[in-house]
Structure formats: structure tokens, C-alpha cells
Amino acid sequence: DAGVTQSPTHLIKTRGQHVTLRCSPISGHKSVSWYQQVLGQGPQFIFQYYEKEERGRGNFPDRFSARQFPNYSSELNVNALLLGDSALYLCASSFLGVGTEAFFGQGTRLTVV
Amino acid sequence: QQQVKQSPQSLIVQKGGISIINCAYENTAFDYFPWYQQFPGKGPALLIAIRPDVSEKKEGRFTISFNKSAKQFSLHIMDSQPGDSATYFCAGSGNTGKLIFGQGTTLQVKP
Known part of the structure; x- marks a missing residue:
């Protein structure tokens, strides 16, 4: 059974540009959350979606904006990129979003130059 | 009130030894406490988790001890192996499902 998949795995963007990151949750999971992890720190919560609604x-x-599609996949969009947006962006999938285990994808490494 | 404080920042243990990582939380609404293991360049992997109605949970070489009154919990890795060398994160979560992570502990197990 496939785990959480994220694309792309690596990305280099220029300051001021826009980026879209994608996530496919584990089959059957209805909740997707996005986290930002700066080097040397723990992940920081950005968004949670459940059944296509922001929770x-x-x-x-x-x-920073995001959305969840009818198939429960999700996109994270970041506009007007800053150097400080350089980080590992993680997607977490869970069945309900609350009180259930969250499983992370491998992340998208975003570098802003 | 949302913070989770984790210590130590780094830890070196000999192969076969016990690794102990501690966390303290502030939000009494937290009711789910997972531990994640992260290798360089990878996403965090769920290791073990506990809820406040139990004081200890064991899965293989990994044990969580939970002290509700002190708002503290810890991860014990028994018989530590070089393959356990990674960064470990504790986290807390309440009725929002949002995970609040500690700052992480880098564990090095020396052969």
C-alpha cells in the first residue's frame, strides 16, 4: 500500500516567484496537513484540511494558501517567495485529522535563491 | 501554552546502551503524544505514540513513559543500535489535530 507521496522532491525558485507543492495522502485517509521544517528545527504547522475544508x-x-481536492490530494501554494521560505515542506496524512495517527511524506525541499 | 520543550538537543550513546529523550508540554488539552524518527533528507516516521490514560507504552525496544501530573513524557530506546542514529521529535496534539513538535534531539549511537 502506497504511503504519502509528495512532488516534486526538490525545487529551486527565485525570490518573488510562486510555487505549488503537491501531496497525495494514503488511500482512505481524508485529512491532509502541511508543515514547514526549517533546517535544525521541528516541523511547524501550516494548514490542515479535512473533507476539502480548511480545519x-x-x-x-x-x-501561503492550500486546497484539498475531491480525491483528497492537496496543493500548497506560496506566492512572492522570500529567501526565508527555504525549507522542507512536509505533508501529513491521517484518517480523520483529529485523534488519529499522522503519517508524513518524504517532503519537498524548496530552495529560494 | 502551545509549546513542547524537548531535551537534550543532542545525545551520544554507546551501542547497547539506553537512550533517553525527555519532553515537557504546557497545553493541558493535549491528548495525544507521538514520537517521530527522522533520517537526513527524509520525512518524519511515526515511531510510537501514547494517550494520557496510560503511564507507559512499549513497542519492541521503544518505550514511552508518561507523567500527566508533571506534564512530561519521555522516550526510552533500549539496546540502542547504530541504525537508531537519527533525529527524534516528540509532539503533542489536542482536539484540533494540529501537531506541536519539540525542537528535536539528534541521537548518535557509537558502535
Whole structure:
């Protein structure tokens, strides 16, 4: 059974550009969450979606947005990229989103130059 | 009130020894406490998790001890192996499902 898949695995963008990251959850899981992990730190919560609705948002600027599709896959969009957006972006899949185990993908390494 | 504090930041253990990582949380609404293992360049992998209604949970060489009154929990890795060398994160979660992570502990197991 496939785990959480994220694409692309690596990405280099220029300041001011826009980026879209994609995530496919584990089959049967209805919730997807996005986290940002800066080198040397723990993951920081960005968004949670359940059944295509936003259930939570972390302390990130409006340049960050996300959505969940009818097949439960998800996209994270970041506009007007800054150097500080360079990080590993992680997608976590869980069955319900609350009170159930969360499984992470391998992440997308975003480098902003 | 959302923080999870993790210690030590780094840990060196001899092969066969016991690795102990500690975490403290502030939010009393947290009701789920997972531990994740992360290798360089990979996403975190769920290792073991506990809920506050039990004081200890064991899975193989990994044990979580939980002290609700002190708002502390710890991960014990018995018979540590070089393959256990990784970064370990504790986390807490409440009714939102949002995971609040500790700062991480880099474990090195020397052969």
C-alpha cells in the first residue's frame, strides 16, 4: 500500500516567484496537513484540511494558501517567495485529522535563491 | 501554552546502551503524544505514540513513559543500535489535530 507521496522532491525558485507543492495522502485517509521544517528545527504547522475544508491554519502569512481536492490530494501554494521560505515542506496524512495517527511524506525541499 | 520543550538537543550513546529523550508540554488539552524518527533528507516516521490514560507504552525496544501530573513524557530506546542514529521529535496534539513538535534531539549511537 502506497504511503504519502509528495512532488516534486526538490525545487529551486527565485525570490518573488510562486510555487505549488503537491501531496497525495494514503488511500482512505481524508485529512491532509502541511508543515514547514526549517533546517535544525521541528516541523511547524501550516494548514490542515479535512473533507476539502480548511480545519486549521498556523501562523503563516497570507502568501501561503492550500486546497484539498475531491480525491483528497492537496496543493500548497506560496506566492512572492522570500529567501526565508527555504525549507522542507512536509505533508501529513491521517484518517480523520483529529485523534488519529499522522503519517508524513518524504517532503519537498524548496530552495529560494 | 502551545509549546513542547524537548531535551537534550543532542545525545551520544554507546551501542547497547539506553537512550533517553525527555519532553515537557504546557497545553493541558493535549491528548495525544507521538514520537517521530527522522533520517537526513527524509520525512518524519511515526515511531510510537501514547494517550494520557496510560503511564507507559512499549513497542519492541521503544518505550514511552508518561507523567500527566508533571506534564512530561519521555522516550526510552533500549539496546540502542547504530541504525537508531537519527533525529527524534516528540509532539503533542489536542482536539484540533494540529501537531506541536519539540525542537528535536539528534541521537548518535557509537558502535
